[in-house]
Amino acid sequence: MPSFDSVWLRPDRPARDRRLDRDRIVAVAVELLDSGGHGTLSMRRVAAELGVTAGSLYWYVRTKDELLELALDRVLGEIRADLGEPTGLDWRSAVAALARSHRAMLLRHRWVLQELGSRPNLGPNAFALAETGLRLMSRAGFADAELDAALALVNDHVVGAVLAELAWRDALAGPGPAWNEATADYLRKAVSGHPLLAGRMAASTGADPERESERRFTFALDCLLDGLATRVRSLPAHDDRPEPAA
Amino acid sequence: MPSFDSVWLRPDRPARDRRLDRDRIVAVAVELLDSGGHGTLSMRRVAAELGVTAGSLYWYVRTKDELLELALDRVLGEIRADLGEPTGLDWRSAVAALARSHRAMLLRHRWVLQELGSRPNLGPNAFALAETGLRLMSRAGFADAELDAALALVNDHVVGAVLAELAWRDALAGPGPAWNEATADYLRKAVSGHPLLAGRMAASTGADPERESERRFTFALDCLLDGLATRVRSLPAHDDRPEPAA
DNA sequence: ACCTGAACACCGTTCAAGT
DNA sequence: ACCTGAACACCGTTCAAGT
Numbered sequence: 001m002p003s004f005d006s007v008w009l010r011p012d013r014p015a016r017d018r019r020l021d022r023d024r025i026v027a028v029a030v031e032l033l034d035s036g037g038h039g040t041l042s043m044r045r046v047a048a049e050l051g052v053t054a055g056s057l058y059w060y061v062r063t064k065d066e067l068l069e070l071a072l073d074r075v076l077g078e079i080r081a082d083l084g085e086p087t088g089l090d091w092r093s094a095v096a097a098l099a100r101s102h103r104a105m106l107l108r109h110r111w112v113l114q115e116l117g118s119r120p121n122l123g124p125n126a127f128a129l130a131e132t133g134l135r136l137m138s139r140a141g142f143a144d145a146e147l148d149a150a151l152a153l154v155n156d157h158v159v160g161a162v163l164a165e166l167a168w169r170d171a172l173a174g175p176g177p178a179w180n181e182a183t184a185d186y187l188r189k190a191v192s193g194h195p196l197l198a199g200r201m202a203a204s205t206g207a208d209p210e211r212e213s214e215r216r217f218t219f220a221l222d223c224l225l226d227g228l229a230t231r232v233r234s235l236p237a238h239d240d241r242p243e244p245a246a
Numbered sequence: 247m248p249s250f251d252s253v254w255l256r257p258d259r260p261a262r263d264r265r266l267d268r269d270r271i272v273a274v275a276v277e278l279l280d281s282g283g284h285g286t287l288s289m290r291r292v293a294a295e296l297g298v299t300a301g302s303l304y305w306y307v308r309t310k311d312e313l314l315e316l317a318l319d320r321v322l323g324e325i326r327a328d329l330g331e332p333t334g335l336d337w338r339s340a341v342a343a344l345a346r347s348h349r350a351m352l353l354r355h356r357w358v359l360q361e362l363g364s365r366p367n368l369g370p371n372a373f374a375l376a377e378t379g380l381r382l383m384s385r386a387g388f389a390d391a392e393l394d395a396a397l398a399l400v401n402d403h404v405v406g407a408v409l410a411e412l413a414w415r416d417a418l419a420g421p422g423p424a425w426n427e428a429t430a431d432y433l434r435k436a437v438s439g440h441p442l443l444a445g446r447m448a449a450s451t452g453a454d455p456e457r458e459s460e461r462r463f464t465f466a467l468d469c470l471l472d473g474l475a476t477r478v479r480s481l482p483a484h485d486d487r488p489e490p491a492a
Numbered sequence: 493a494c495c496t497g498a499a500c501a502c503c504g505t506t507c508a509a510g511t
Numbered sequence: 512a513c514c515t516g517a518a519c520a521c522c523g524t525t526c527a528a529g530t
Contacts (some may be wrong), residue, residue: 008436009428018494043523055525056495064523113363117409118428120417124436131440138442148446149465152410156466157399160406163363164398171366182255188368190254196384200394219395220402223473230472264513289504300504302514310504 007066008122018052026070033071033111041134043067065119072115073123078105084132091140092225098136099221100160106162113163141232150228157224165213252366253312268306272316279317279357287357288354291312311365318361319369324351330378337386338471344403345383345467352408359409387478396474403466411459 028049032041043064047054061067080101083094102143106112133151142150204212274295278287279319289310309312326347329340352358378395379482388396408464 006429006432009432020494042521044521053496054523055497058524059494070363113409114360117359117412120414122432124435127436127440127443131443144449146460146465147442148257148450149462151342152407152462153403153466153469156410157403158406158408159409160402160404163359163405163409164402166363169364177409181326183252186252186368187253190373192367194373196380196393197373197377200380203390215391216395216398219392223399223477224469225473226476227469227471227473231469266513288502290502299515301503301516304505305513 005062005067006122007061008124010062020056020060024050024056025060025067026074029067029071030074030109035111037111038114041068048101051134052078058186061193068115069121069123072112073120073125075105075112076121076123076125076129079125079129079131081128084135091136092229094136095140095154095225098133099154100217102155102158103162103217106158107165110166112174113159113166116159128150140228142228150231153224153228157220161217161220169213214239250327251308252368254370256284256308260287265386266306267304268316270296271303271306272320273315275313275317276320276355282359284360284440287314290354301424304364315367315369318358318367321351321355321358322367322369322371322375324354325371325375327374330381337382338475340382341386341400342470344379345400348401348404348406348464349463352404352420353411356412359412362405365372372455386474388474392477396477399470399474403470407463407466415455415459 025046028046029041032045032049041064043057044054046067057067059217061070080098081088083098087094089097115151130151133155134147137147137150140150187201191201266472271292274292275287278291278295287310289303294312303313307316317331326344329335329347333340335343376397379401380393381395383396386396433447437447443487
């Protein structure tokens with residue numbers, strides 16, 4: 001157990017005569033991650049991109065892991081926070097819009113999912129995003145323990161769905177140049193004992209994977225919101241003042 | 247784009263006078279991953295554990311990534327496949343049992359989630375698991391496009407929920423020795439503009455995180471199954487013969 | 493205060509050479 | 512056929528020394 005000493009406890013150093021700051025470093029890191037995933041991110045490469053030596057980064061950031069933490073929070077800021085304010089949308093539409101914005105961000109930055117599971121997320125944008133979600137669920141009529149359970153239901157599904165989507169995206173792009181005869185043979189044999197799976201695979205070959213993903217996401221979202229809706233009517237309409245502290 | 251040349255296309259070499267095989271290598275890899283995550287898995291370490299040099303592993307496995315693929319499929323085999331056979335359970339209970347078994351595996355092997363998103367999963371246990379899930383959903387009354395959408399809904403939620411759970415597990419263990427005053431200060435300030443979040447955090451301090459996770463998982467599962475149930479009655483009861491091929 | 497340059501202890505992977 | 516041993520091209524991180 002490392003002693004609890006998060007990046008968020010140590011603010012950026014005040015500017016003086018230097019050539020670096022956290023902001024520029026994080027920007028380069030996000031760029032590298034976007035361009036080629038974790039494989040293309042190294043301290044040496046970030047430094048090179050900034051015209052500097054690797055060691056100098058450690059003046060601003062304690063470890064590579066901290067840099068990833070900062071990068072994660074930065075892209076979390078891309079999710080629509082305006083949905084927290086009253087928008088005139090009914091709660092289902094608002095929750096769906098937040099989920100779609102969340103999903104879009106995860107698809108833009110494919111490396112983010114690897115980060116989400118590895119540590120608690122203590123950046124300001126993470127907190128702001130959570131509050132936005134809680135606001136929507138609160139307006140929907142949830143409170144107390146059900147408030148975060150309802151939000152988690154939607155958030156967790158977005159994350160899980162995009163994870164699966166990313167894993168299969170390239171493969172489902174269909175018989176590209178990489179699909180040789182041996183691959184087809186293996187797949188045939190692998191599903192031979194699995195009739196339902198074979199049926200689904202046959203039915204989905206040739207389908208546009210992007211549209212397919214959209215369809216599934218919409219189906220899932222509808223299911224989730226239906227499930228939530230049955231639990232909502234028991235509660236009176238609820239405004240978004242803070243709950244009394246415990 | 248690497249040409250498509252999965253591990254699953256190249257069977258293990260026939261046994262002769264050798265000291266290694268895929269099985270032993272994968273077993274050691276899983277052990278190392280379980281004990282300390284990705285950080286403790288290296289080709290050199292696996293080799294050392296087997297009394298061998300790193301280079302020799304490459305006789306059985308093309309890359310470290312392939313080794314991870316094999317390790318993933320191995321632990322996928324720990325999920326209850328017996329639920330695919332008729333059990334006498336109603337479909338909700340059967341789906342719930344599969345989801346719980348899935349979740350338990352992910353919690354036992356915390357490194358698995360990192361693998362799930364990184365590539366399509368072509369191992370035999372992955373296919374068998376998919377067929378099991380499809381069987382349950384088919385018995386529930388789903389067919390065609392809704393068959394895999396329904397399964398994905400449940401699977402994706404399990405994955406997303408465990409991801410979030412693992413991220414927060416240690417932190418929510420509460421004010422351990424690592425929680426110094428600075429951390430508390432930071433958290434207070436960070437949630438100060440977020441009343442709903444502050445309320446939830448206050449309400450959850452001191453709660454047993456394991457029980458809390460269980461509660462949320464159950465809530466979510468109930469929601470999902472309710473959502474699915476409303477879509478199921480329109481279809482006649484359905485046996486699990488293969489669908490006609492396309 | 494900020495950055496360099498060199499070093500340390502690791503990696504994954506390749507490949508001649510041994511048996 | 513199977514494994515060794517050395518090498519290559521990288522890593523993250525540390526730290527004296529420079530400015």
